[in-house]
Amino acid sequence: xxxRMISFISMILCCIFLSGCWNYKGLDDIDIVTGLAxxxxxxxxxxxxxxxxxxxxxxxxxxxxxxxxxxxxxRTIFDAIRNSKKKLINKLYGGNMQTLIISKEIxxxxxxxxxxxxxxxxxxxxxxISIVISEEETAKEILLTDGIDSNIISYEIHEMITEDNKVTxxxxxxxxxxxxNSIKGNGKALVLPVVRRINNIxxxxxxxxxxxxxxxxxxxxxxxxxxxxxxxxxxDRVRGGVISFPIGDLDESISMEIKDSKTDTKxxxxxxxxxxxxxxxxxxxxxxxKSQLNISNVDExxxxxxxxxxxxxxxxxxxxxxxxxxxxIDIFGSGNLLYKKDPDLWRKIETHWDELFQSAxxxxxxxxxxxxxxxxxxx
Numbered sequence: 062x063x064x065r066m067i068s069f070i071s072m073i074l075c076c077i078f079l080s081g082c083w084n085y086k087g088l089d090d091i092d093i094v095t096g097l098a099x100x101x102x103x104x105x106x107x108x109x110x111x112x113x114x115x116x117x118x119x120x121x122x123x124x125x126x127x128x129x130x131x132x133x134x135x136r137t138i139f140d141a142i143r144n145s146k147k148k149l150i151n152k153l154y155g156g157n158m159q160t161l162i163i164s165k166e167i168x169x170x171x172x173x174x175x176x177x178x179x180x181x182x183x184x185x186x187x188x189x190i191s192i193v194i195s196e197e198e199t200a201k202e203i204l205l206t207d208g209i210d211s212n213i214i215s216y217e218i219h220e221m222i223t224e225d226n227k228v229t230x231x232x233x234x235x236x237x238x239x240x241x242n243s244i245k246g247n248g249k250a251l252v253l254p255v256v257r258r259i260n261n262i263x264x265x266x267x268x269x270x271x272x273x274x275x276x277x278x279x280x281x282x283x284x285x286x287x288x289x290x291x292x293x294x295x296x297d298r299v300r301g302g303v304i305s306f307p308i309g310d311l312d313e314s315i316s317m318e319i320k321d322s323k324t325d326t327k328x329x330x331x332x333x334x335x336x337x338x339x340x341x342x343x344x345x346x347x348x349x350x351k352s353q354l355n356i357s358n359v360d361e362x363x364x365x366x367x368x369x370x371x372x373x374x375x376x377x378x379x380x381x382x383x384x385x386x387x388x389x390i391d392i393f394g395s396g397n398l399l400y401k402k403d404p405d406l407w408r409k410i411e412t413h414w415d416e417l418f419q420s421a422x423x424x425x426x427x428x429x430x431x432x433x434x435x436x437x438x439x440x
Contacts, residue, residue, distance in 0.1 A: 091154040093117075095128065096215025098162040098200035099138060099176060107134050110141040111201045112153070113215050127212045130205065138179055160191045160215035161237075162200040162256070165273070165280060172278030173253070174244045181241060188238040191219045194273040194280070196257035203256055207264045218267055222254050225269040230293050230302030230319070231286035232269035244278065247407065248396020248414060251275035252292075255283060276390045284380075291380045294341055294373065295393045297324035303348065306372045308365070313352035317345040317369065320432065328398045330406065335421035337395050339377060345369065346433040362431060369429040377425045391418040 096113035109132070116129040131148055135141030146153060161180065163173055173192070180186050195203045208214045226234040232254040235243070243251045252272045258265045271289045274282045284292055293299045299322040307314045321344040329336045347356060355361050384392050396414045400407040410417055 090151050092149055092151045094153055094155045094158050095213050096160045096162070096204055096218075097158065098164075098195075098204040099167060100164045100199045100201055101167050101170075102134070103166070106136060108136070108138050108141045109134050109201070110138065110145065111204050112142075112145055113204055113213070114153075115213070128214070132201075138176060155186045158186050158190055158215070159213075159219040160193060162193050162195050162203050162218075164195050164198075164200040168194055168273065168275075168280035170279075172280075173240075173251070173275070174278045177237065177241050177244060180237065186237065188236060190237040191222050191254070192235055192237060192240045193218060193222065193254045193256045196255050196270055202258060203267055206258050206267045209261070209264075209266050214267065218256060221267065222256075222269060225254075226293075226298070227300040228302070229269075229286070230290040230299055231271065232289055233272050233293065233298065246397060247400040247411070248391060248398070249394035250281075250390040250392045251278070252284075252392055274388055274390065274392055276388075281390060282388050288380050288383075291373075291376045292392065294322065294324060294343075294377055295326070295339060295381065297322075297326070299324075299343075304345070304369070304373070306368075308354065308368060309352050313354075315347065315352065315354070315365070316349040317431070318348050320344045320346055326393075326395070326398060328395055328402065330399070330403075333417070335395070335399070335417050337381075337421050337423045339381075339423065339425045341373065341377070341425070341427045342430070343373065343427065344430045344432050347431060356431075366429045366431055369431070370427040373427045373429070374425045377427070378423060381423050381425075385419045385421065389419055390415060395421065 093115040094112055095115060098111040100109040101107065102109055112131045112133070113128050114131065116127045131145050133141045133145035133148065135144050142153070161176070163176060167173075177192070180190075193203075197203060203218070204214060206214055208217045211217055222232060222234050225232045233252060235253050240251065240253065243249060252274055255270045255273050256267050257270045259268050269286070271284045271286045272292065273280055274284065290299070290302050299319060302319045303316055304319065305314060305316040323342045325340045327338045350356065354365065356365070381393070384390065391414065395418060396407070
């Protein structure tokens with residue numbers, strides 16, 4: 062991460078410290094925004110924003126990259142941003158912004174579409190900005206958290222969300238363009254990554270903590286990191302992660318790394334009944350075994366693959382049914398599949414899709430292939 066951080070900042074600072082590029086681009090007149098946190102004063106209509114900016118006065122010395130922070134208020138987000146400019150000499154430039162942090166209070170009370178649309182109207186922000194929901198009382202708390210590898214926490218959050226999606230499957234990467242498409246699309250509720258502060262070796266740092274679920278643009282609930290993995294299985298976005306479960310006696314268990322995964326979901330309808338068939342093919346490496354299981358034995362390996370299939374099937378089914386009965390929203394995009402398959406039918410049922418989704422019949426089939434034993438620790 063640190064190497065990518067240096068490359069990213071170097072790209073910016075080369076234009077700051079090389080006079081030719083500096084004068085040509087006019088960057089001596091701008092402050093480079095890397096992150097934005099949006100909160101609202103409790104009991105009022107006043108928005109409170111915190112802007113993270115590359116501190117060009119101190120950055121670049123001995124390889125250090127640092128940030129400064131500007132607070133501002135306003136009756137609208139646009140007003141708050143405009144008021145922040147009164148505290149700065151230079152013009153704000155958002156073309157390198159990495160992360161937008163929204164408080165859960167705003168997400169619950171007002172939704173997020175108005176914020177997303179205002180960002181897009183601005184024209185400067187990248188489409189790859191990470192949109193995240195703060196699990197803390199405010200979004201500002203996240204933006205002011207200590208970095209692990211750098212002083213630009215918004216960059217670290219952006220990288221963490223991308224890597225967590227690939228490595229741990231504990232959250233989901235939803236950049237600006239995907240967020241907007243989800244808001245405007247058919248048959249799939251919006252989900253966004255959740256971040257929180259934790260203590261790590263006497264420092265407060267940020268970690269991903271599952272996903273936030275939205276209904277009609279408003280925050281509706283949360284999925285834990287474990288449930289998020291099975292959400293990613295369903296929507297065919299698993300890129301990595303570790304599955305651990307007990308085998309045999311209570312003190313025996315196994316951990317396997319997901320190396321590859323492919324999900325094929327088919328949807329059909331018959332007499333106002335929706336049927337969803339989810340077929341998952343997953344390849345895994347065994348990382349650790351706390352049992353007397355002999356992986357080299359073909360029969361025992363086949364038995365383990367069957368146990369793995371049953372375990373994943375169970376948790377996918379439980380999550381799907383939880384979305385149906387507890388959240389009562391289609392977070393998986395089943396409706397979007399139906400819309401693509403039969404637009405005419407979708408137009409007839411679109412207004413009451415959530416009700417149809419809640420009674421949909423689900424069938425899950427998992428095929429597990431254990432391709433390597435990795436480093437085993439047999440006990």
